[in-house]
Amino acid sequence: MGLASGAARAAARSLVPASTRIAPQLSAGFVREVLERAIDGAGPFRGAAAQANARLRQADGDQAVAVSALIDGHVRVAGAQGFVTNLGGLVTAALTIPANVSGLALLQCHLVAAIAHLRGYDLEDRRVRNAVLTCLLGESVVTELARSGALPATPMGIATSPVHDVGLDERIAQEVTTELVGRVGGRRMATAVGRRIPLLGGGVGAVGDGWSTYRVGRYAERELRPHGPPAAGRPAG
Numbered sequence: 526m527g528l529a530s531g532a533a534r535a536a537a538r539s540l541v542p543a544s545t546r547i548a549p550q551l552s553a554g555f556v557r558e559v560l561e562r563a564i565d566g567a568g569p570f571r572g573a574a575a576q577a578n579a580r581l582r583q584a585d586g587d588q589a590v591a592v593s594a595l596i597d598g599h600v601r602v603a604g605a606q607g608f609v610t611n612l613g614g615l616v617t618a619a620l621t622i623p624a625n626v627s628g629l630a631l632l633q634c635h636l637v638a639a640i641a642h643l644r645g646y647d648l649e650d651r652r653v654r655n656a657v658l659t660c661l662l663g664e665s666v667v668t669e670l671a672r673s674g675a676l677p678a679t680p681m682g683i684a685t686s687p688v689h690d691v692g693l694d695e696r697i698a699q700e701v702t703t704e705l706v707g708r709v710g711g712r713r714m715a716t717a718v719g720r721r722i723p724l725l726g727g728g729v730g731a732v733g734d735g736w737s738t739y740r741v742g743r744y745a746e747r748e749l750r751p752h753g754p755p756a757a758g759r760p761a762g
Contacts (some may be wrong), residue, residue: 535658550598556630556698556705560658563634564648574648575637581643586642594743599636603629604735613638626705629734636738637745646684646752655693656684660745675700680748685711708737 549664566572571579577595584590637660638648646653659667659680670676678686678692 537674545612554698556634556658556701559627559630560634560638560654563631564638564654564678566686573635574642576635577639577642580639591643592640592742592746595636595639595654596739596746599632600735600739603632606734610704612661629737630661630701630705633738633741634658636742637661637749640742640745641684641749644749644751647744647753648712651689651694652686654751655686655689656680656695657695657745660748661685661701661741662704663740664748666700670700681750684749685752686715700733 543557562570564573566575577591580594580598581588581593586596634657634730637657641657642648646656648654650659657680659676662670667676667679675696677683677690683693
């Protein structure tokens with residue numbers, strides 16, 4: 526995993542400056558704003574805790590069933606947005622990469638925050654918010670960053686640390702931005718033929734975003750073990 530993983534992340538980092546020129550919002554600050562919208566909701570978009578509570582009611586209080594339903598629902602939506610934002614292949618990348626990254630970040634933040642709420646974590650706690658973002662990196666990247674010292678712990682360790690490390694906020698947000706841009710931009714380069722076959726790029730985007738969201742959800746499910754009072758006993762916020 527070492528050399529291949531390191532090379533992949535180096536390539537991802539090379540995409541970030543270009544992406545921020547395309548859309549300045551794709552910076553460390555952008556992912557924090559996306560996280561807030563995912564947790565709090567906006568307009569008709571229901572906040573993470575409210576969505577989690579609704580799934581829990583539908584599951585008759587069974588948290589495992591509610592978590593699975595959340596993951597399945599977010600995977601379907603991620604696949605749909607991945608299809609739409611990847612239809613144009615590389616030709617329209619300058620316009621659709623920012624939209625794809627933003628949509629994927631919003632969905633995955635919403636999913637992980639909802640799982641955290643069900644497991645009893647306080648979404649207003651900045652340590653928990655950092656843990657939510659860290660889950661978006663995925664298990665292999667988190668393991669790599671923890672070994673190198675770039676991260677102090679896994680998402681569970683960050684969420685339950687004795688104090689909030691302010692310096693960690695920017696570091697995690699930048700790592701998440703790098704990872705998301707790398708996933709989306711790297712997929713564009715790998716599927717350049719999609720510009721010649723109209724629906725191929727959309728199909729690859731749908732599968733890629735759906736699979737990425739599934740893996741993030743399952744990682745959060747394993748990593749964020751029950752903590753504090755159950756979600757059913759706390760307000761949605």
